[in-house]
Amino acid sequence: MAAQGRHGGKKSNKMTALVVDDNTVNRMIHHRLLDNLGIENVAVVNGKEAVDIHCSGKTFDLILMDMDMPVMNGIEATRQLREMGIRSMIAGVSTRSMEREIREFIEAGLDDYQEKPLTMSKLISIIHKING
């Protein structure tokens, strides 16, 4: 799963991911799912931290974005990241079931949306979209 051409000075070809979720159990599970696929990953606890980490200059191949979070939710974080010019794959992950809410999340700039809980097969289908 080489991320060639995406990370100029980066020595490693390893894919990278950012987990954005306010729930500790979910963060642990998402971390394990990504780790098992050999994807280097970092977790933050809300949308604002996701924006801040990008402001500090970090980028990721994949962002797993929860919807409901305190301080800044996933919809707003996605919007801001896109406004900042972040082109990474952003996959929304949520338990919301109302079409209107999902649509709003997608329209904020998601590349993919998966219903929680996240499973290995859902994660693999997200990753296949990155590699085309």
Add this chain to the structure above:
Amino acid sequence: MDLVQLQRQLVDYRTSLYHEGFLDEQFTQLQELQDENNPDFVVEVVSLYFEDSERLLNELSKALEQQIIDFKRIDAHVHQLKGSSSSIGAQRVQKLCIVFRNYCEAQNVEGCLKCLQQVKHEYSIVKTKLESMFQLERQILNAGGSVPV
């Protein structure tokens, strides 16, 4: 009890937890994430779930004792509990959380109090059952066997 009997007992016990709706497919997903590199993953994530849930249940009890009930705050806690219960496959707790959130939305204090008691009850049952299952697994490992998948 010999090793084979222990292993059979574990398989039967685990199967019953699924049949009785205590656990769902998501728990199987967690087991599949466990491997030689992370041999304690399931116990670790379930322990985290216990810690987190107990904190949330305490917060919920306190919030419902207040003079003025903050339903938004209560809903936020229940949302967290529902999320983590769903992630580890604790189906009964998750389903009760859905009912609980409806009472929050309706700002129904009596309903919330009743639901909290039910959630505490279901949570303590699933906790006991998971701890028993982990104990069986430890017995098998201590007897030199491997835990059947």
